[in-house]
Amino acid sequence: MTLQVLRYLYDRTLVHKDTINFCQNILKKKVVDWKAVFRSDLSEPIRDVDLVITVGGDGTLLQASHFMDDSVPVLGVNSDPTRPQEVVELSEEFDATRSTGYLCAANANNFEQILDGILKNHHEPSKLARMAVSVNSKVISTSALNDILLAHPCPAAVSRFSFRIKKNGEHLSSLLHSRSSGLRISTAAGSTAAILSAGGSKMPILSKELQYLVREPISPGVTSHLMHGFVKSNETMDISWFCREGLLYIDGCHVVHSIQLGDTIELSSGAPPLKVYLSPHFLSHDV
Template sequence: MNNSWSCPQVSILMADDTKLSSTDASTPQPMTGSRLCPGNPVTESLRIAVVGPEEVLETKPLANEIQNLLTALGHDVETMLAARTAWDPSLKKESASNITHDADLVIVLGGDGSILRTARWMGYQQTPVLGVNLGRLGFLADFSPNEVGMAISELIAGRFRLVEHMMFETCVLRENEMVASDLGLNETSLLAGPPFSLFEVELHVDDELATIYRGDGLIISTPVGSTAYNMSAGGPIVRKSLEAFIFTPLNPHTLTHRTVIDTASRNYSLVIPSPNNGSSCVVDGRLLLSLKAGDKVRISRAKPKFCLIETNQHGYYSTLRDKLAWGGDIQNTSSEIECREV
């Protein structure tokens, strides 16, 4: 694939609905390896990967349907349906890694959990993702199975947006040596764990002590993760395209402790002076490691961006209205699908 391909001069619709010329420095260019360009119809054969959890009954027939549709349109399609445990980057084979790294587009079947696993699996070579929801709310897996044909038609016609989302790195230092690290999309959580006594976390911003949290733990979320664990813990919803970190304490012992939002350009360190026996650091729902006294957890903005495809039928606030039932009478468009963890 020729990675030097670039968008011609066109006017495209940005994630914030502002129209800019493609020559503007703030206009996102196609990601490395992908030939998708908003505003430009697809005129050549694309390489498309379809991935999802094999445990979900609806995944295989839907994957076959999508593959038949795309193949009939002249595109090359590879499918990987695997158990959730197979998505660990440390376990993937080179042949499996090529299915996304060489693709122009990755279609993820499942729920937001499937998209988180796929983003982690792709690692530092991110490919644009179109998410098809087979789970619960599906903030990231935005399209229902009934909308897949429409979404593909819009994409082929060039009527879509590539919306980039900030990813982050979590590094744990123990006695000045890095003992664990991970790439994440939603959040890092520092959890008290058994025996469930008061848990203390020191937050340092640019090497300056900002505050000390005492409670059940702390969630450090990205904007795209603000509608996940952060929202469940009472944190705010933050627009996905912003680059910031959201610090939401879990059951803080100090009543004045509230969520803090700060720019992602800062250096954030969290020191754990006296953890419980079961205290842990969790990244996107996966245990990174158990914490020991004196551990320092560093959170920083990562270089790669996770890129989601949106069409004109699906925007930021329409997704919030649909998924959160804002207004009281708006139903979840995928409510007919049985709820499960996917």
């Protein structure tokens, strides 16, 4: 590893810590009670507070969301935004992209201004749809804000499953059978992430639909056009798993559930939404 890379990594760590300290100093000036909690220490539902502030990136906000219902809004602060000039200058050495922070409305430059607007009730949070997940009719306590990946534990193995869309218990589609690399399902908030990179499409951020994409289907034949689609807010997606083992990843790799042969998974946008303060620029480009 070159000295230049080490300096870059050290700078990222320093910028992140400086932003945390900066936000804490701003909070000390306000007439509010607050408490700092490391994301690794989150273990209980977040209740009895008026606002959650996450300092990091989208991953930090996603992790906090797993402990929040629809009663508490969250403001994301991007602690280490990408510096375009840095990316250009270092492109021949390594990828110098920093935090994307799609869901983070604030950074060190505008945090106090946005916080003051929230405290004065000048800003309203948006309600982002989350995905409810059930395995064998048992609801998983963690709702997905971003996406879900269903796949075999070995990335080189074939995932075998079938799925269909239902509404009020009635089948809206034929049973589709898949041998592939797995299945990804995203919310509107997650549609700019992995599913977009895999060939999906960006959705309006306030949409309550889900988007699914079968990853690398093997010989889909006449059903190839059905390997990508949408689940409306009043519909569900039912999946039957036909491998000996499988994994269900919720919002990345930190929340994982094991599944096995014969298990059924039901997905819908029926989970309580998450209240998030979004950038006006983000909402103005919501098409």
